[in-house]
Amino acid sequence: MDAILIQILNGLDKGAAYALIALGLTLAFGTLGIVNFAHGALFMLGAFCAVVFSKILTISVKIKDESVTLFDAYKEQPYLEIWFGDFGAAIVDWAVPLSLLFVIPVMILIGIVMERGLIKHFYKRTHAEQILVTFGLAIVIQEIIKHFFGANPIPTPAPDIVSGSAAVGAFFGLSDNLVYPWWRLIYIIFSAIIIFAVFAFLKFTTFGMVVRAGMADRETVGLLGINIQKRFTIVFAIAALVAGLAGAMYAPILPPDYYMGMDFLVLSFVVVVVGGMGSLGGAVFAGFLLGILQSFASMNEIKSIIPGIDQIIIYLVAIVVLLVRPRGLLGREGVFED
Amino acid sequence: MKNLFKSNAVIMLVFSAVVLTAPIWLDPIGANYPDLLQKFAIFGLFAIGYNILFGLTGYLSFGHAAFLGVGSYTAVWCLKLFTMNVFLGVILATIISGIFALAIGFISLRRSGIYFSILTLAFAQMAYSLAYSVLTPITNGETGLQIAADDPRYLDSMLGITQQSEGIPSTHFFGFDIKSMDGYFGFYFAAVVLIIGFYISLKIFRSPFGLKLRAIKSNQTRMTYTGFNTKPYLLAAFVISGMYAGLAGSIMVAIDPLAGAERMQWTASGEVVLMTILGGVGTLIGPLVGAAVIKYLENIFSALNNSELTNIFSWLPEAIQTATVYIVEPFVGKGWHLTLGSAFMLVVIFLPGGIMEGFDRVKNLFGFGKKKSSSEGEAK
């Protein structure tokens, strides 16, 4: 029982990242008809926003380390600590959560620039061309990041207070040995909030209604004389924002490197297909489902029966789903079924 | 006159002459060394084959690097188990990658459009992950598969061929050492295979089969109502292009006998797509041009560094020189992929027909070639 619970939890945090990326992908595909291979790069950019933000906060001076008495030792101390004392230290410690304030405007801006500058010219082109141009863009973004930050992963720690593990077992009245890192728990809750917010936005605002109508029948909405252009830009910005938020919060779990977007992109595309192209609920559901399946497949008990299953389970599921139920698990009949 | 240029024999003669004299006419631009020339031939072959699928049918596969990998592993195993003569490995690699392509294509072609792309992507990623993990006994995982001095080589020992010297033996083609002639033999070997590959591609392009494939790209639905069962045609194109990939992979091994899983990664598949697009999708020679351009630029750009850039721009005033070097530097050396990505975007945005379309445009601009404007359809 403990083992199962811990596997589910392990799957949930990865699944949450898949779900958030897939949500943005689906939003862009369903409303704009754009297959965005640069979406993984947006996730990566979000993570690097967190990196940049914490780097800014930790701009330091070298001062003499008084605790070392044998020889002259120096340590780095952030200006914020020097200026504001404990409060400054707390800010530095909370860099990742605080970086969200930085991520939001930056990602929205990136989303708008990307849509205005590139994506909008590709609405009428074929899917193949969309894939190719966004694939090129993904490489460009990746290489720019590599140029400035190097190829190595950059550790970006979570705040001290949540860097430990939560006694999940005790909470559920199970074994005390069952613990789970706090930050991952926070990530799961965070992604739930984002997903909820996106759904609420689509459900309860007029803007959201138009977007949903657009996903159901793009042509008709175009005929209604609604200013589609502006809405498309906003939808794309939202998709970029969701990916960016997902990336920023993921930084403490997986130290960001320039390539992380590509890895997540392929998996997220698979998630979108399994969930059903153009189905937001499907993207979220499939994201969590595949995350959990992957987590179970990496259990030693399972791996000893089917070696290598942890590596391929997601692709295997995708292949089976595409062949048996091409519209995806929650895809509507006749939508993007070919 | 025109017909003369269009005949297969003339095209093949010109093509062969151009390819075989490449060491001469590529010398002035600094591309005349075996290592690079071999890359032109190998990736050209890969791209020409890929073009038979993507260029003719329009089906965008993101998994063809997997077949290249399968071909490479097969060829290395042939060298290990049977003989250091690369002939057997090349043949077997082509056949086995064809079988893989048949299986993967059969399933992937149940869907079309973006779903097809994602299915091929999924298969290729599966192959890549497996090569790194469970299949380590076959692929030797991260280290990569290599030949060793004490490999059995049953066929060689059966025929009583023993190696003269100690250490790792070198590959040969019926006695001719691939590395002989300062490595140029390797290039000529690859070049001959390329010429054969190009000939087959030319035949396919000009056959009823090729015409049907192009018709599928243009309007697949109409094809079914015209009385064609399109799936077998698509599968045939998929298998042929997979075999080209496997062949290219085996030539890599013939020249440098090792195989690694990184050859199968989906970004490697992306690279061949890129070559095809850059050169010109659906044109005969375009993919080869694209492959050569990319490999050439990679070679030039990735070798440049800060001090060389400073030299190159030394004729500029110092302030501008520093600024130029600062701007250009990210694009060269380790940042070569940035150039690649940017070039890729520019081509897709401004020149979807690739370099070949660029040629045509320039040709029309100066009044060569067919005048399109006079024969434009009467607009109503």
Next chain:
Amino acid sequence: MNKTMLEIKGVNKTFGGLHALSDVNLQIVEGETHAIIGPNGAGKSTLLNCCIGKLIPDNGSVTFNGRNMIGMPPHEINHAGMVRVFQTPEIFPDLSLMDNLMIPALASRDGTIKFNPFKSMGKEKNIRDEAMQSLADFGLEKFHDQHAGSISRGDKRRLELAMGLIQHPTLLLLDEPTAGMARHDTNATIDLLKSGKMGEMTKVIIEHDMHVVFSLADRISVLARGHIIATGTPEEIKDDPKVKEAYLGEEQEDE
């Protein structure tokens, strides 16, 4: 009386809750030109789609020269001899007109599957001549090396007719062959459909334009709200009060 070539019996087709076709019965007799008319949304296109395998009827049967067509894939129906000419020109826009005609010609010769990757198109003299002849018959030979996507809409429709005809079908299904054409083009098309091989061929024509219908049809069936309400000679149909009510009345108001 000639023998029945196509027999549609008790065909029903619903989309969601909508009855597109209900209990449609129709016989097409060898040698005749049979027009199917009816107001928009009457189910004419659905009926054609059920014949050529694009749609599968919910129930009922479609028999062509004694063979059951239901569930047969479109490419086999084509080879059985039933060929459809589409309303919106379905051509190969990226290929030359010549290629557009060689494809159906190859289909008739090669069957549903034939791999000939090493045969040269240059050696396909018969196919080439046939295609050129067909282009000439339809007055399109001057465009032979142009992309089919670049010619005018009227020319595209003629091209499509040529593509259908080059397959020597036993039954030609024409979906509004003159829709969107100017009057003189319409007349030219009528003449084309009446003359020579085309004239003798068994044809089913879906058409809005009464002028076309009465110029061509030997028999007419009227489809309204998914039902065949009348079948008969043009004179019988003209005088049928049910038809007047359902169709001709509205149509005359339009004109």
